[in-house]
Amino acid sequence: MATTGATIKEAGHGGILSARSRDRLRRYLAAYVFLVPTFVFIGYFLYYPAYRALTGGFTFWDGFNAPEYIGLDNFRRAAEDQILRIATKNNLIWAAIEITLAIIPSFTVAALIFHVKRDGLRYLYRTLFVVPIIIPAIVTILLWRYYYQGDGLINVLLERVGLDRLTHFWIADPGTALYALALMGFPWVNAFNMLIFFAGLQNIPTEIMEAAELDGATGMRRLWTIEIPMVLAQFKLLLILAIITSGQNIVTPLVMTQGGPGYSTYTVSYYMYETAVEYGEFGYSMAIALLLFVFILVLTAINQRFIRD
Amino acid sequence: MARLSLVTRHTVLIVLALLALFPIGFLLINSVKTELAYSRDPLALPETFEWHHYSEAFDLIVRPILNSVVIVAISVLGIVTFAAMSAYAFTFMSFPLRRLLFALVFVLLLIPGVLTLIPLYLQIKRLDIFGLSNSWGGLILPYIAAGQAFSIFVLRTFFGGISKDLIDAARVDGASEWHIFGKIVVPLSVPVLVSVIVVNIVPLWNDYLLPSLLLSEKYRTLTIALVSLQGNALSHSSSQFGTLMAAYVIACVPLAIVFAFLMRYYVQGLTSGALKL
Numbered sequence: 213m214a215t216t217g218a219t220i221k222e223a224g225h226g227g228i229l230s231a232r233s234r235d236r237l238r239r240y241l242a243a244y245v246f247l248v249p250t251f252v253f254i255g256y257f258l259y260y261p262a263y264r265a266l267t268g269g270f271t272f273w274d275g276f277n278a279p280e281y282i283g284l285d286n287f288r289r290a291a292e293d294q295i296l297r298i299a300t301k302n303n304l305i306w307a308a309i310e311i312t313l314a315i316i317p318s319f320t321v322a323a324l325i326f327h328v329k330r331d332g333l334r335y336l337y338r339t340l341f342v343v344p345i346i347i348p349a350i351v352t353i354l355l356w357r358y359y360y361q362g363d364g365l366i367n368v369l370l371e372r373v374g375l376d377r378l379t380h381f382w383i384a385d386p387g388t389a390l391y392a393l394a395l396m397g398f399p400w401v402n403a404f405n406m407l408i409f410f411a412g413l414q415n416i417p418t419e420i421m422e423a424a425e426l427d428g429a430t431g432m433r434r435l436w437t438i439e440i441p442m443v444l445a446q447f448k449l450l451l452i453l454a455i456i457t458s459g460q461n462i463v464t465p466l467v468m469t470q471g472g473p474g475y476s477t478y479t480v481s482y483y484m485y486e487t488a489v490e491y492g493e494f495g496y497s498m499a500i501a502l503l504l505f506v507f508i509l510v511l512t513a514i515n516q517r518f519i520r521d
Numbered sequence: 522m523a524r525l526s527l528v529t530r531h532t533v534l535i536v537l538a539l540l541a542l543f544p545i546g547f548l549l550i551n552s553v554k555t556e557l558a559y560s561r562d563p564l565a566l567p568e569t570f571e572w573h574h575y576s577e578a579f580d581l582i583v584r585p586i587l588n589s590v591v592i593v594a595i596s597v598l599g600i601v602t603f604a605a606m607s608a609y610a611f612t613f614m615s616f617p618l619r620r621l622l623f624a625l626v627f628v629l630l631l632i633p634g635v636l637t638l639i640p641l642y643l644q645i646k647r648l649d650i651f652g653l654s655n656s657w658g659g660l661i662l663p664y665i666a667a668g669q670a671f672s673i674f675v676l677r678t679f680f681g682g683i684s685k686d687l688i689d690a691a692r693v694d695g696a697s698e699w700h701i702f703g704k705i706v707v708p709l710s711v712p713v714l715v716s717v718i719v720v721n722i723v724p725l726w727n728d729y730l731l732p733s734l735l736l737s738e739k740y741r742t743l744t745i746a747l748v749s750l751q752g753n754a755l756s757h758s759s760s761q762f763g764t765l766m767a768a769y770v771i772a773c774v775p776l777a778i779v780f781a782f783l784m785r786y787y788v789q790g791l792t793s794g795a796l797k798l
Contacts, residue, residue: 239615242698247622250673253669254629254670256644257666262632262637337534337538342784342788343541344541344544350748354751357751365547368563399537411792460635498639505632505633
């Protein structure tokens with residue numbers, strides 16, 4: 213119906229073909245007008261910087277003068293760089309802890325809330341776990357810096373339960389600083405992740421849950437045979453996001469320890485940041501960024517490949 | 522494996538919820554205590570109430586809070602406006618290179634911010650000629666760019682559920698694309714548009730890196746102010762601890778207000794299934 217109406221209208225203008233193509237051109241143009249703001253913004257603030265980042269690693273670049281092409285020199289330097297090696301090792305440890313903590317506590321809470329029978333109570337629990345999102349992330353970091361201090365909360369609690377000998381300068385000791393930073397944020401229930409898992413659980417068709425109940429699959433067995441397999445898409449999404457996040461730990465070392473003591477809390481991205489911002493070596497910094505980017509990309513691809521839903 | 526009893530499950534949930542909420546309690550309790558009371562026992566309830574910590578803290582961070590509110594508010598409005606326009610074009614209009622252009626948006630979801638941080642900073646510096654790099658604009662413009670991919674993705678999924686016949690009928694009646702967008706699609710999408718706004722607010726409100734590279738003293742955001750406040754407090758021993766805790770409490774208020782009214786949009790934004798990749 214709609215098409216005939218349009219044809220008649222076009223025919224009224226005489227010369228069906230030209231009118232139609234003129235009309236089509238106008239519609240194309242209208243579509244591009246809708247897209248222009250987005251593409252101006254992402255072009256200038258994302259694509260061009262990404263291009264600078266990907267090509268900058270092959271240059272000597274002080275951030276002011278034009279970059280000068282130097283081939284693979286920056287990458288050769290990276291291969292020999294002891295600090296980068298330490299940062300990589302730190303980053304891998306931190307990432308392993310961070311990824312585990314991004315997934316397990318949030319999923320556990322989502323699954324527990326999902327099985328609360330009364331709607332009101334379920335809503336209440338969900339709200340309670342979302343509320344901490346109002347605390348700015350930077351406040352969490354600054355607060356944990358106090359918790360970890362010599363006279364901070366952790367040591368106070370240890371003394372109170374009679375474990376005085378365990379008190380420690382948590383972020384001043386190179387042996388514990390990295391773990392202290394990675395374990396920050398106890399009990400690690402992330403509102404965003406918890407809600408994503410919760411959504412996945414809610415999407416499980418009720419027939420499947422009922423059938424499981426009839427078969428006597430409850431508790432742990434239901435968890436392994438139904439709930440985890442059915443929210444694999446959410447696991448995959450959150451795993452990818454956690455991998456990407458774990459490559460971007462700059463703020464925590466920057467604000468808490470400045471990478472110290474020594475190089476004990478350097479991450480690759482913090483080193484990249486410092487190389488550019490403190491030392492003005494933008495070319496080398498971009499080489500590190502490129503290596504990190506490729507590494508994250510490979511991990512993401514592996515994740516995509518091995519977890520299928 | 523034995524089935525967890527009902528009591529155990531509720532106990533675990535309640536204990537975890539209390540632990541998750543603990544920082545809020547810690548901040549509230551210690552914000553009104555004297556420094557002496559804090560150092561004696563950081564967990565004890567206050568015996569005296571030093572409300573002046575709040576007025577001192579307020580004076581210190583009111584300006585940065587207003588800066589952050591303005592920056593985040595304008596940014597999320599920009600994000601949702603332009604993302605909705607693009608999502609509209611991608612959903613309801615046909616044009617050459619549509620798939621390629623959408624792929625170009627989608628790929629942005631996979632580019633970690635850390636890769637582009639430093640060149641982005643240099644890129645914003647180049648806007649100096651418009652006096653932008655050291656004012657609000659230096660953050661608002663890149664924030665609008667950063668929010669596009671995720672928001673377009675969510676909005677396109679939602680728009681896809683709107684009846685195509687409705688749009689076509691409006692076109693036959695001679696309605697312009699702007700009219701259809703503004704008078705039909707946007708009114709039908711208000712809840713999801715609000716969700717997109719709320720979901721975008723959180724990371725922008727929390728951002729520390731970009732403002733730390735860009736903004737001059739006058740325009741500094743809340744996150745920058747909080748870090749420098751702690752730096753000052755540390756250099757004066759712990760004598761300003763109560764004020765610092767009060768500042769952290771005040772820093773929670775804006776998001777508390779947003780979530781008091783719009784939490785369900787945040788929850789819906791994440792649980793509506795629009796995020797399934």
